[in-house]
Amino acid sequence: MATITADAPGYDDDRLEEVWEDEPGIPGFLTTVDHKRIGVRYIVTSFIFFAVSGLMALVLRTQLATSNAGLISPTTYNELFTVHGTTMIFLFNTPVLAGFGNYFLPLMIGTRDMAFPRLNAFSYWIFLFAGIFFFTGFAIGHAPSGGWFAYTPLTDRAYSPGVNLDFWGLGVAFVGISTTVGAVNFIVTAIKLRAPGLSLNRLPVFVWSMLVFSFMVLFAVPAVTVAASLLEMDRLFHTSFFVPAHGGSALLYQHLFWFWGHPEVYILFIPALGMMSMIIAVFSRRPLSGYVWIVVSLIAIGFISFGVWIHHMFVTGLPLLATAFFSAASLVIALPSGVQYFAWIATMWRGVVQLKTPMLFALGFLLIFLLGGITGVMVSVLPFDYQVEDSYFIVSHLHYVLNGAVVFPIFAALYYWIPKMTGRLLSERLGHLSFWTMFIGFNVAFFPMSILGLLGMPRRVYTYPSGLGWDTLNFISTVGGFMFAFGVLLTFVNILVSHRRGRPAGPDPWGADSLEWATSSPPPDYNFAAIPIVASRHPLWDQRPLPVAASGPDAATAALGPEGAERRTTPFTTGLRAEPESTMTIPGETAFPFVLALGIAVLVGALLVTTALGALVGVVILGVGVLRWAWRTGEH
Amino acid sequence: MLLVTTTLVLAACGGGSPSTLHTSGTSADKIANVWWLMFGLAVVVYVVVAAFIVVAFVRGRGRTTSGPASRISDNAFVWIGGLVVPAVILIVLGIVTVTTGRALRAPDRGALVVDVIGKDWWWKVQYPGRGITTANEIHLPVGQPVEVRLTSDNVVHSFWVPELAGKVDTIPGQVNVLRFTADRSGTYLGLCAEFCGLQHANMHFQVVAQSPGDFERWATQEARPTAEPTSEEQAQGELVFVRSSCAGCHTVRGTPAVGTRGPDLTHLASRRTIGAVTVENTPSNLSRWIANAGSAKPGVLMPPALLSAPDLAAVLAYLESRS
Ligand SMILES: [Cu+2]
DSSP states (O other): OOOHHHHSOSOOHHHHHHHHOOOSHHHHHHHOOOHHHHHHHHHHHHHHHHHHHHHHHHHHHHHHTSTTOOSSOHHHHHHHHHHHHHIIIIIIIHHHHHHHHHHHHHHHTTOSSOSSHHHHHHHHHHHHHHHHHHHHHHHTTOOOOSTTTTOTTTTSTTTSOSSHHHHHHHHHHHHHHHHHHHHHHHHHHHHHOOOTTOOGGGOOHHHHHHHHHHHHHHHHHHHHHHHHHHHHHHHHHOOOTTOGGGTOOHHHHHHHHHHHHHHHHHHHHHHHHHHHHHHHHHHTTSOOTTHHHHHHHHHHHHHHGGGOGGGGOTTSOOOHHHHHHHHHHHHHTHHHHHHHHHHHHHHHHTSOOOOOHHHHHHHHHHHHHHHHHHHHHHHHSHHHHHHHTTBHHHHHHHHIIIIIIIIHHHHHHHHHHHHHHHSBOOOHHHHHHHHHHHHHHHHHHHHHHHHHHHTTOBSSOSOOOTTSSOHHHHHHHHHHHHHHHHHHHHHHHHHHHHHHHOOBOOSOTTOOOSGGGGSOSSOOTTSOSSOBOOOSSSHHHHSSSOOBOOOOSSTTTTTTSHHHHHTTEEEEEOTTTOOEEEEEEOOOOOSHHHHHHHHHHHHHHHHHTTOHHHHHHHHHHHHHHHHHHHHHHTTO | OHHHHHHHHHHHHTTTSOOSSSOOBHHHHHHHHHHHHHHHHHHHHHHHHHHHHHHHHHHHHTOSSOOOOOSSOHHHHHHIIIIIHHHHHHHHHHHHHHHHHHHHHOOOTTOEEEEEEEOSSSEEEEETTTTEEEESEEEEETTSEEEEEEEESSSOEEEEOTTTOOOEEEOBTOOEEEEEEBOSOEEEEEEEOSOOSTTGGGOEEEEEEEOHHHHHHHHHHHHSOOOOOOSHHHHHHHHHHHHSTHHHHOBOTTSSOBOOSSOOOTTGGGOSEETTTTEEOOHHHHHHHHHOGGGTSTTOSSOOOOOOHHHHHHHHHHHHTOO
């Protein structure tokens, strides 16, 4: 299939490259605003965190393989599980999805960059610095040990002295900036930068899911930022928001934390669902059944997920009536997932299913999330939750959801989209091997945990006595954990090897339907020389050859053709129907996002050690960054 | 298939576990019933949906062109399978939630009240109106409803005896209530379920359910102040105890030792374990514990004893005779 780049008449490729190319070397690295480079960075950085955090989990599992083990001290154990959980949620799951969104959302909607390219760069630098900040605590032997949820009063100064916990509290508030600005960027991009004709009802499901993801982030993240900030005020400035002895409330913290924490689970999960909808349809060679219901389901999950946070607090002594309401809401949220399951089944039922590695991971996801969803319904049932809350049953459930139903789709996405990013296919054989190792390892690791929970094993224990019938299952679980890790390793190897030696992918190796496959692999810096004109939900299936627009004389159409690309512009279109409206200039390379993020990092570091001078330096750098950034924007 | 193995494994591994399914209390019974109902539904749902997935996939794999339209439309399929059927199941579960939830919380007349305070990392146990204070061991009469009032004066813990009832958190600044009735005599392991810091893993306790007669005998004895020392060595031990740092943290009723940071030791010898079920209460364990509690329970909030060997022996003799 021809690509738009090659198809667009009358433009000079070299000339475009010159306009769009980043400076080579380090300066270009620090100043780029290209959404694809930033997207790759997001993905690579979060996978590094994933690997580190996964190794920690292996240490934890080794300690638990036998009863009364002494491999690591209780302190180390508590630090490791705190860092493991925090890293997976804040530094892997959320940013890796943002990474895929960054790379592919603009491509899927046929535009040349994100709506706020500099903000995008800023968002990445904040994520990176926050991650480094958080891990500094671990590196210098002052890791937090209050759990990834950091419940008060355990995390108040009285019970957690030292800077350890401040790495958590400040780190969480810090990384929240990145997530929030990222969300704003996704929303505006998806609403305003779509290719002409790509009306909302033709939007790829992954783009829909990123929209829901972003709206949820905007409403949920402030709660955790507030929770972490108030906690830090208690710790650094001796306020008493959460100190019961001085009239504060320990439960208030839990409410704030879970008001973010539960939507967060769905925040992670919704883009994964979006990926699944696209991949299952492509490998069934058939349009997705029930597109509308799938989109409505995603939105419904987004809404309902804000009404279920109390189900993390069923055993805190809240009144029955209140908890029953949240119990009901938690049951209801299963319905939109049910709808999607049957839509996917219907898609495959009449489709021509191809068992490529991405599809294999999708099938693994279907079988794993089915169990995660069922156990999720179980724990929504109040009385049952009284027994299994804070037991290994929950550890099993949450990994079926967050590891199974999010990480498997992410691996499907790696196999599906890496050929677009690198231009080379991954090995199918290694992919299949990796999948089966991961799939079996996963179930061997996490299924026994649900039984352990029923057998009374509480979570977050660094060891357990023998004679309670827990030994065998724990040992099996540990073996599964190593197997899973080995499967992950195989995919890493696959990516590294194929990066050099993989077969060329061509623009559209899977015969897919969405616009990212309409340009070359890897895409040129400007994505599309001429913007495609969309007239179908499946442009690459229904519109062959794919028509492209030409630049017109007025502002609405000026950016459509290669002339638009030559001026570093991209078209603005209307929110609903995506009709050309005006033209947006894409800013060039700039160091300000980096400087601004650095200023914030210095400020946060100064708060950690409470030095006013350091804070001042941070504020100055930050101020310079903001002012110069705003100033320069005025030029355009 | 995974779900089916559960049943087998649960039956096989259950021995010795504080299992939520091998119950001896009214509350845990009710919850176990809910579990078995859900388990049955779960097996059916999993098998049916997984079968759909596998069949859809196998059918789809075998062809080269899209299949013909099915008898029921995709939309109807999605609605029935994804919405209607699950909704029916969820309504059933919703009803179960409310009815069982209410039954679990319904107060009983004539309940025995026990106050439990979560400590770092042990449990303080009191029987209001009966003058009993003890630690990590809760005695109950079989067949009589109990109302455990739970709180904490430090961090959040969670009180859980899987064989008898679900769990409830102990939260500073509020009192939560857990109700159940033990219906078989025996000793049941209790655990702290909410992460509470360094020794969360060794914050266990025991619930001893016994006949009403045995319980009364225990309670009467437990309410008494400690006995007079009956030997030279014990008397020496008491002297050392009340004069050393021990008395600053521990109470022995009937002596000047009235510390409250550690467990009440008035009837220590009657208890089966020490250190919140970290080790059994044997002379050698006790002696090691007093000399250096942190060796059994790293990070414990009791410092190693700075006593000479004879003093240590005397304290040991004294504490061992506190039954
Ligand atoms: Cu505890």
